[in-house]
Amino acid sequence: MTDAAQNLTEQGTTGVSPRTQRLKARLRARYARETRFRWYGRAAIGVALAFLVILLGSIITQGYTAFYAHTVTLPVYMDPARIDRSYPQGANFEQIVAEQQIRRLSVQDDEQGTKASAMKALLSSELKFQAAKMIARQPGLLGQTVPVAAPLSDDAEMYLKGKITRDQPEDQRRVSNAQMDWLDRMKASGAVRAHFNAALFTKGDSTQPELAGLLGAVVGSALMLMVTALIAIPVGVGAAVWLEEYSPRNRITAIIEVNINNLAAVPSIVYGLLGLALFINFMHLPRASPLVGGLVLALMALPTIIIATRSSLKAVPPSIREAALAMGASRTQTVFGHVLPLAMPGVMTGAIISMAHALGETAPLLLIGMISFVPGVPHAIDEPVGALPSLIYIWENASERAFHERTAAAILVLLAFMIVMNAAAVLLRRRFERRW
Amino acid sequence: MKSRIFRAPEGSSTGGASEAATLSTAPAVGAHASAPLGPIKIAARDVSVFYGEKQALFDVSLEIPDKTVTALIGPSGCGKSTFLRTMNRMNDTIPGTRVTGRIEMDGEDINDRKIDPVLLRAQVGMVFQKPNPFPKSIYENVAYGPKIHGLASTKGEMDEIVQKSLKRAGLWDEVADRLHSPGTGLSGGQQQRLVIARAIAVEPEVILMDEPCSALDPIATAKIEELIDELRERYCIVIVTHSMAQAARVSQRTAFFHMGKLVETGDTEEIFTNPRERRTLDYITGRFG
Numbered sequence: 071m072t073d074a075a076q077n078l079t080e081q082g083t084t085g086v087s088p089r090t091q092r093l094k095a096r097l098r099a100r101y102a103r104e105t106r107f108r109w110y111g112r113a114a115i116g117v118a119l120a121f122l123v124i125l126l127g128s129i130i131t132q133g134y135t136a137f138y139a140h141t142v143t144l145p146v147y148m149d150p151a152r153i154d155r156s157y158p159q160g161a162n163f164e165q166i167v168a169e170q171q172i173r174r175l176s177v178q179d180d181e182q183g184t185k186a187s188a189m190k191a192l193l194s195s196e197l198k199f200q201a202a203k204m205i206a207r208q209p210g211l212l213g214q215t216v217p218v219a220a221p222l223s224d225d226a227e228m229y230l231k232g233k234i235t236r237d238q239p240e241d242q243r244r245v246s247n248a249q250m251d252w253l254d255r256m257k258a259s260g261a262v263r264a265h266f267n268a269a270l271f272t273k274g275d276s277t278q279p280e281l282a283g284l285l286g287a288v289v290g291s292a293l294m295l296m297v298t299a300l301i302a303i304p305v306g307v308g309a310a311v312w313l314e315e316y317s318p319r320n321r322i323t324a325i326i327e328v329n330i331n332n333l334a335a336v337p338s339i340v341y342g343l344l345g346l347a348l349f350i351n352f353m354h355l356p357r358a359s360p361l362v363g364g365l366v367l368a369l370m371a372l373p374t375i376i377i378a379t380r381s382s383l384k385a386v387p388p389s390i391r392e393a394a395l396a397m398g399a400s401r402t403q404t405v406f407g408h409v410l411p412l413a414m415p416g417v418m419t420g421a422i423i424s425m426a427h428a429l430g431e432t433a434p435l436l437l438i439g440m441i442s443f444v445p446g447v448p449h450a451i452d453e454p455v456g457a458l459p460s461l462i463y464i465w466e467n468a469s470e471r472a473f474h475e476r477t478a479a480a481i482l483v484l485l486a487f488m489i490v491m492n493a494a495a496v497l498l499r500r501r502f503e504r505r506w
Numbered sequence: 507m508k509s510r511i512f513r514a515p516e517g518s519s520t521g522g523a524s525e526a527a528t529l530s531t532a533p534a535v536g537a538h539a540s541a542p543l544g545p546i547k548i549a550a551r552d553v554s555v556f557y558g559e560k561q562a563l564f565d566v567s568l569e570i571p572d573k574t575v576t577a578l579i580g581p582s583g584c585g586k587s588t589f590l591r592t593m594n595r596m597n598d599t600i601p602g603t604r605v606t607g608r609i610e611m612d613g614e615d616i617n618d619r620k621i622d623p624v625l626l627r628a629q630v631g632m633v634f635q636k637p638n639p640f641p642k643s644i645y646e647n648v649a650y651g652p653k654i655h656g657l658a659s660t661k662g663e664m665d666e667i668v669q670k671s672l673k674r675a676g677l678w679d680e681v682a683d684r685l686h687s688p689g690t691g692l693s694g695g696q697q698q699r700l701v702i703a704r705a706i707a708v709e710p711e712v713i714l715m716d717e718p719c720s721a722l723d724p725i726a727t728a729k730i731e732e733l734i735d736e737l738r739e740r741y742c743i744v745i746v747t748h749s750m751a752q753a754a755r756v757s758q759r760t761a762f763f764h765m766g767k768l769v770e771t772g773d774t775e776e777i778f779t780n781p782r783e784r785r786t787l788d789y790i791t792g793r794f795g
């Protein structure tokens with residue numbers, strides 16, 4: 071038995087030596103620290119989750135109503151006396167329908183026709199286009215009574231969705247008691263029907279909230295992101311590869327490196343100013359187009375992509391580089407055949423995260439003109455478009471209340487867009503990592 | 507041959523102090539020393555290497571014969587790896603490294619501007635301390651060199667090269683049925699033999715090995731040593747090792763480095779039984795290093 075072993079057994083038999091006591095006390099302190107740290111971690115995650123739930127909760131409670139809408143279907147007598155066969159667009163269909171509907175509800179109108187006007191206010195201007203289209207297509211319908219379907223006006227929607235209630239004083243709300251009664255009766259008779267709001271996803275922006283959709287902005291954002299990805303990813307990865315694998319280590323590359331890190335921290339609005347000065351005022355590219363937007367966002371995404379790519383290139387074990395070089399691979403063969411593929415998961419993650427950032431970026435878009443109202447859906451990268459974040463900004467500042475629920479809906483769509491992108495990042499990462 | 511395998515674990519596990527005693531009596535020491543050495547393959551003259559300001563190698567002159575195993579020994583940090591890397595110009599890949607002096611291979615200066623380091627490395631293969639197969643299949647690992655150097659024009663030719671190289675590296679029987687599974691999934695010793703197969707697939711003339719067995723267990727070590735002994739018939743081999751026993755077992759020539767200088771070089775048997783320099787004796791008997 072050695073001395074040490076003897077010591078140990080002696081201590082074991084004679085009870086607790088000061089040394090063991092000290093050790094035990096320290097051990098207790100160490101465990102306590104570990105437990106404490108675990109709780110800090112849980113608390114941090116808890117706070118983050120709470121904020122997420124609050125954020126999502128408030129957006130969803132505000133926005134879910136935008137995902138359904140009401141359509142009113144009314145039998146309309148196509149009065150030949152008031153509708154010009156050769157120019158149906160000129161007819162005042164809303165007035166015609168409103169008057170007929172008043173009569174149908176047995177409401178007595180006054181001299182000024184205020185009741186008819188009140189009824190008209192419940193109908194969307196879309197009604198006119200629908201009816202005019204029917205007559206233009208089938209002039210034979212003149213003189214007959216045909217059902218016409220159209221959205222309700224935004225105020226009527228707000229009442230039906232419970233955002234305007236009878237509790238409010240009548241003079242402070244946009245829907246009068248009488249209008250509410252009419253809507254209730256029309257709903258009871260089955261003339262007003264709730265359904266999924268497909269228009270939100272199939273239409274572009276509009277000045278009337280009930281007709282406004284997200285498609286224009288979604289397409290605009292997608293086009294812009296495409297331009298960003300096509301420019302920022304190849305240029306960013308290329309720059310990172312050159313800096314990391316080819317460039318000599320000297321003062322110039324050190325300056326470049328510092329500046330790239332600085333650029334990553336430049337406020338995005340500055341990129342907007344740069345884009346305005348460079349792409350629009352100097353190069354005369356079309357304002358508010360996905361091309362300019364994509365270029366600005368690409369400038370913004372570049373530093374992030376470069377930094378992410380460089381750090382994942384650095385993380386590739388040097389032994390792989392050595393192996394390839396010692397086999398007589400040229401530097402380019404080494405980089406593109408071995409190092410870059412191994413760095414790919416990190417590169418992808420960096421690229422997609424910076425794309426997701428670009429997607430949500432608003433300030434630079436406002437500066438390059440993506441703040442104006444753009445109806446319809448864009449088709450080319452050089453025509454003016456809206457983008458999701460700027461649409462959110464525009465809608466939130468609109469005076470109609472019905473736009474506000476749509477703002478929340480647009481935020482949800484933007485979030486969904488981002489979730490899809492992040493999921494793609496995870497999938498791509500997995501796919502590339504599977505190559506051992 | 508068999509006995510060597512069984513002796514290897516013993517040899518590599520015993521400390522340096524008892525080594526010299528064992529060596530002088532062991533029949534296998536410098537067993538091939540009497541075999542005629544090949545002509546000079548590589549001749550280094552006054553080679554110095556600088557890492558930035560720091561000089562790591564001082565005027566080393568050494569002749570390395572063909573069809574021979576030359577062992578580079580010496581305490582840690584004495585410049586063995588540095589010298590090894592001058593022979594395939596891997597030092598070029600480290601920024602700030604400067605090499606002076608002349609290194610001739612078959613009479614030609616390999617640092618000459620006409621010589622492309624990429625081509626040189628096809629002639630001078632290298633095996634590293636830690637097995638470093640590519641994260642690709644076994645087949646792709648071996649086929650990599652021939653592919654980039656355009657040595658095979660058909661799939662059949664490539665298959666042949668891969669098979670031949672794996673056989674020469676003594677790995678064929680173990681991997682023949684899983685050529686397309688990842689090379690990184692092999693054991694450490696198998697990976698090291700895979701890397702050797704990869705190196706010999708391009709038919710190099712010289713193979714440099716930097717402590718190829720230091721990450722391996724005694725049995726895997728014995729296999730590699732046996733392989734080195736076989737490869738000697740075709741190639742000029744330079745091996746860096748920290749195991750005196752290994753140097754004694756596999757090499758015919760030994761060069762002892764100390765503090766960046768070449769102290770002594772000669773036939774392995776000479777160096778181990780009757781070194782001229784005091785420092786060499788101290789080192790091989792384990793008194794320092």
Ligand SMILES: Nc1ncnc2c1ncn2[C@@H]1O[C@H](COP(=O)(O)OP(=O)(O)OP(=O)(O)O)[C@@H](O)[C@H]1O
Nearest residue numbers: 557560562580581582583584585586587588589600
């Ligand atoms: N890339 C490098 N940059 C700077 N100094 C280096 C570099 N590589 C090696 N050195 C230095 O050069 C000297 C020789 O190193 P080298 O790697 O050749 O030693 P070695 O004999 O192979 O040692 P070991 O047996 O521990 O592998 C050492 O002092 C080392 O610190």
Ligand SMILES: [Mg+2]
Nearest residue numbers: 586587588716
């Ligand atoms: Mg070394």
